[in-house]
Amino acid sequence: LIVQPTDKRTYNAIIDHLHEKNASFHSFTPPPSSHRIYRVVIKNLHNSTLHTDITSALSEQGHSVKSIYNAKNRNNCPLPVFFVDIRQQDNNNDIHEITSLLNTIMKIEKPFKKRRGPPQCHNCQEYGHTKNYCNHEARCVK
Structure with a gap:
């Protein structure tokens, strides 16, 4: 239908x-902009870092985290890359200015999206x- x-x-x-x-x-x-998520990639943060620690560190910076996923390679070993979904707010673009998190120098980027075929x-x-x-x-x- x-x-x-x-x-x-x-x-x-x-x-x-x-x-x-x-x-x-x-x-x-x-969906309405209030329900959309803003996804970022955190690189160079050790893979043993707890998701709760990342959530609390980002909430101190004024961001509301919805979910965190630690990327894994083909052998299912965790990589120093985290995908973070943040709830839509006015300060979402400010997250790219953060250079250190949990006493670690890291990099926050937009995710690379490759498109092959239909979604x-x-x-x-x-x-x-x-x-x-x-x-x-x-x-x-x-």
Whole structure:
């Protein structure tokens, strides 16, 4: 079923109704800016650093962390690279000015996005949409 609302109010009403009914759905319309995340990459921070320590250090700087992921190589060994999702705020661009965290000199960058083919959802593993717009039940790839 494809629904194309004419305005934002109608779209929000449809999405709220689907959430209330616990329906499985996805959309191609971005969520409101208050729900978007801002992703950064922290490099040169030791891989044994606890996620709670990173969260508290960034919250002292005025950033609200949603999730942290430590990147791993092909052998499943952790790398000194962390992907950090920050809740949308006015000061998100200020995070790139931080040069040291937890007494370690590190670098904060925007993530490199390579695009090959259609987007694949990392939640339900279907093609054509991304996890930000997905409300389907999660599926494991393994």
